[in-house]
Amino acid sequence: MEQARQALEEKAKQLALTSKYKSEFLANMSHELRTPLNSLLLLSDQLTKNADGNLSGRQVESAKTIHASGNDLLALINDILDLSKIESGTVVVDVSDLRLLDLQRYVERTFRHVAESKHVGFEVHLDPALPKSISTDIKRMQQIIKNLLSNAFKFTHDGAVSFTIAPAPEGFVPESDDLAQAGEIVAFHVKDTGIGIAPDKQQIIFEAFQQADGSTSRKYGGTGLGLAISRELSKLLGGEIRLASTPGEGSTFSLYLPVGHPQRAVRGPRLTVVRSMPQPKPYPVPELEPLYAEEALLPAVNEADDDRATLQPGDQSMLIVENDLAFAKMLLEVAREHGMKGIVSGSAAVAISMVKEYQPSLISLDIFLPDMPGWRILDRLKADLSTRHIPICVVSTDDSRDRALNAGAIGFLTKPVASREVIVNAVGQLKEYILRSRRTLALLMAPGQELDAVLERLEDEDVEVVVTRDASEICEVLKTRTIDCFVVEPGATDLQPGDLIEILEQRSVSQQLPIVMFGEGGEAPLARWQRHDGVFALRDARSIDRLMDFIYLFLHRGLTELSNDERRTIEDLHRGSRVLEGKKTLIVDDDMRNIFALSTVLHDQGMEMVSANNGREAIRLVKEDPAIDIVLMDIMMPEMDGMTTMREIRKLPRGKELPIIAVTAKAMKGDREKCIEAGAWDYLSKPVDTVHLLAVLRGWLHR
Numbered sequence: 140m141e142q143a144r145q146a147l148e149e150k151a152k153q154l155a156l157t158s159k160y161k162s163e164f165l166a167n168m169s170h171e172l173r174t175p176l177n178s179l180l181l182l183s184d185q186l187t188k189n190a191d192g193n194l195s196g197r198q199v200e201s202a203k204t205i206h207a208s209g210n211d212l213l214a215l216i217n218d219i220l221d222l223s224k225i226e227s228g229t230v231v232v233d234v235s236d237l238r239l240l241d242l243q244r245y246v247e248r249t250f251r252h253v254a255e256s257k258h259v260g261f262e263v264h265l266d267p268a269l270p271k272s273i274s275t276d277i278k279r280m281q282q283i284i285k286n287l288l289s290n291a292f293k294f295t296h297d298g299a300v301s302f303t304i305a306p307a308p309e310g311f312v313p314e315s316d317d318l319a320q321a322g323e324i325v326a327f328h329v330k331d332t333g334i335g336i337a338p339d340k341q342q343i344i345f346e347a348f349q350q351a352d353g354s355t356s357r358k359y360g361g362t363g364l365g366l367a368i369s370r371e372l373s374k375l376l377g378g379e380i381r382l383a384s385t386p387g388e389g390s391t392f393s394l395y396l397p398v399g400h401p402q403r404a405v406r407g408p409r410l411t412v413v414r415s416m417p418q419p420k421p422y423p424v425p426e427l428e429p430l431y432a433e434e435a436l437l438p439a440v441n442e443a444d445d446d447r448a449t450l451q452p453g454d455q456s457m458l459i460v461e462n463d464l465a466f467a468k469m470l471l472e473v474a475r476e477h478g479m480k481g482i483v484s485g486s487a488a489v490a491i492s493m494v495k496e497y498q499p500s501l502i503s504l505d506i507f508l509p510d511m512p513g514w515r516i517l518d519r520l521k522a523d524l525s526t527r528h529i530p531i532c533v534v535s536t537d538d539s540r541d542r543a544l545n546a547g548a549i550g551f552l553t554k555p556v557a558s559r560e561v562i563v564n565a566v567g568q569l570k571e572y573i574l575r576s577r578r579t580l581a582l583l584m585a586p587g588q589e590l591d592a593v594l595e596r597l598e599d600e601d602v603e604v605v606v607t608r609d610a611s612e613i614c615e616v617l618k619t620r621t622i623d624c625f626v627v628e629p630g631a632t633d634l635q636p637g638d639l640i641e642i643l644e645q646r647s648v649s650q651q652l653p654i655v656m657f658g659e660g661g662e663a664p665l666a667r668w669q670r671h672d673g674v675f676a677l678r679d680a681r682s683i684d685r686l687m688d689f690i691y692l693f694l695h696r697g698l699t700e701l702s703n704d705e706r707r708t709i710e711d712l713h714r715g716s717r718v719l720e721g722k723k724t725l726i727v728d729d730d731m732r733n734i735f736a737l738s739t740v741l742h743d744q745g746m747e748m749v750s751a752n753n754g755r756e757a758i759r760l761v762k763e764d765p766a767i768d769i770v771l772m773d774i775m776m777p778e779m780d781g782m783t784t785m786r787e788i789r790k791l792p793r794g795k796e797l798p799i800i801a802v803t804a805k806a807m808k809g810d811r812e813k814c815i816e817a818g819a820w821d822y823l824s825k826p827v828d829t830v831h832l833l834a835v836l837r838g839w840l841h842r
Contacts, residue, residue, distance in 0.1 A: 186198075187202045187203050215364075218368060221368050234275060237274075238272045239265060239271065245281065246263055246302050257295070257296070259300060261299065261300050262300075262302070264301065264302070269325065270325075274398070274399045275396055276375070276376060276400070279376060280396070282368075282369075283372050286369045287329040287369065291329050294390075301330045302330075303327075304325065305326055307324035315378060317397060318379060321397030322397075322399070324398070329394075330391040332389040335389055336390055379394075379395055380392060442464055442483075443459075447497065454479075455480070456480045456481065457482070457501050458493055458499035458502045459474070459503050461483065462509060464485065467485070468483075469559070469562065474566060478570070482497055487510050487515065487820075488511070488815040489812075489815055491516065499529065501531070501569050502520070503534055504516060504531050511820060514546070517543070519838050522837065523838050528692075534551075534554055535551070536554045547676070579605065579621060580602050580625075580626070580694065581605045581613060581617075581625045582605065583607060583632050583634060589657070589683060592683050596683075596687055599705075600700075600705075618642055623653075623693065624653050624689075625653070655679075655693070656677065656680065678693075684712050687708070698710070717744075719745060719746050719833070719837065722836075723749065724747070725751065725757060726749075727752075727776070727784065728773040740829055744836075753776055753778050754784030758788060758791070761791060761793070768798075768840055769839055769840060770797060770800065772784060774803040781803075781817075782817040798839040799819050800823055801817075802824075802827065821835050
């Protein structure tokens with residue numbers, strides 16, 4: 140019995156490890172497959188246009204087939220990854236309140252054009268006896284409804300499809316334990332007049348890779364994963380899915396969910412909610428500029444043949460931070476079509492150097508980069524008062540729109556991009572934005588001292604201000620005008636976030652609406668707005684200085700564009716914050732005098748220090764001390780120099796995400812490039828200026 144028990148334990152460990160490896164493999168393969176797929180979709184889409192007119196009709200049709208097949212492959216990759224996450228138990232339920240009226244609008248907007256293109260009827264019904272909202276994971280729930288409605292339209296050629304939300308009927312007996320314990324249950328019915336499903340097939344269609352017609356002569360394509368994913372997601376939400384169908388007459392899929400999610404009490408924090416702005420590093424004063432001049436980059440291989448050699452002061456330019464060279468060339472081509480020059484970087488650390496050297500007008504930022512996640516670049520640039528005004532459009536294969544907008548990005552593009560027109564439109568809108576010198580600010584505030592203070596501080600700025608406290612009036616303004624930043628004082632208005640959802644979702648892809656909540660209205664109003672932060676970026680300001688800081692951030696105003704008084708106020712606001720307090724720094728230097736000097740400066744900021752006088756000791760400390768937040772690495776050291784030490788640290792599990800700042804005694808031409816290649820994320824030259832040192836540290840540790 141003991142041997143059997145041990146064998147079972149060993150088997151369980153092996154299964155858990157296998158599940159982990161499977162999930163990691165599928166996640167990595169998803170990214171690896173999407174990268175070439177991105178080029179396939181874009182290039183095949185271009186061929187279908189036959190812009191040069193040199194393709195035959197048959198060749199154009201072949202290109203259309205390639206493009207359609209690429210989209211099918213993308214859908215399969217997404218489904219497999221979703222199923223893998225569910226099976227491995229890595230799907231986290233994020234519970235919030237969903238207004239059923241908002242869901243009705245979402246379904247109408249998403250599927251009305253599908254019904255019109257297929258010439259079938261489409262009706263959406265909302266029972267008046269329903270509660271106004273339910274507690275659930277909004278994204279997962281929408282995914283289920285989308286799967287069910289997509290299937291309904293797929294198998295319906297005549298008649299109609301309907302979507303009905305109503306209380307569960309009397310006599311409903313749930314099979315789910317969560318539903319059985321729920322006080323109130325809501326039913327979501329998707330009914331069609333399509334081909335129907337035979338009784339002997341009504342169970343297997345919920346199994347992965349199974350379809351009602353799985354023969355080689357089947358009429359309908361697909362992977363057979365949609366319903367399997369929907370069933371598993373419904374269980375995660377504490378509900379269940381049922382099917383009633385008659386062949387030749389149609390089907391009704393019913394999703395039953397509790398009004399209150401059973402796991403709400405143990406809900407984890409939402410990573411996408413930003414309650415206060417990251418603390419940027421101070422704006423570099425003029426006397427620091429020579430430091431940048433000495434750190435000139437060694438000319439890197441210009442694989443994309445970009446415009447860095449011809450870039451002149453005053454040129455409109457776009458920095459393209461992209462790991463996929465083919466896609467980078469596509470972005471470069473589009474930038475040139477819009478009259479801009481383009482600079483391409485395939486790595487994150489080089490991109491940071493390029494921002495300092497070339498001062499681009501706007502940036503497109505890929506998230507999957509070889510040396511660090513693109514999120515670190517976005518955080519770094521938006522935490523720096525000298526770079527945070529540069530508009531950044533995030534390009535990612537992840538469903539990371541919420542995080543990008545909340546981190547300060549002006550737009551988001553999902554890879555792979557199915558059409559070149561999407562890129563052309565996005566870059567065009569970004570170009571229009573940077574050329575528009577006058578920004579528009581909307582203030583939904585009550586008359587009083589706070590409003591007067593804001594208007595007074597904006598008096599010398601080139602900003603158009605729209606002031607109102609009427610909710611309907613601001614909705615009309617948002618429909619007809621481009622608003623760059625929207626300030627809401629909850630106590631001064633009855634405006635609700637749901638009132639803006641439809642308006643905001645119709646705004647352009649590249650220009651989302653940032654909203655700043657102002658005042659001491661309490662946590663309840665703020666929480667209501669945070670539930671919808673996927674539609675807009677959100678900040679919370681409790682003082683006039685912080686409010687003005689967020690306004691300048693979202694209006695993309697550089698400090699050099701502000702008045703001297705306003706600039707000093709913003710600088711003091713960020714310098715006065717204790718961003719570095721409690722953070723731990725590893726100082727690696729063979730000269731104890733340098734360690735002492737740096738320790739003295741950092742101690743005054745409330746930081747903890749640990750030191751190493753050689754590379755081997757530094758590697759040991761990184762391995763043993765998980766509390767180390769950042770490393771200051773001297774380059775010239777005996778036994779193991781800083782370059783070799785950084786390469787070895789990057790091989791460690793936690794070393795991949797650890798910020799390392801290279802420090803060298805002489806900023807020789809090409810030193811920065813060599814340090815970046817060795818694994819540094821930033822670079823300081825000795826003698827280290829205190830202001831510049833603290834600025835760099837704040838830039839990486841502000842979160």
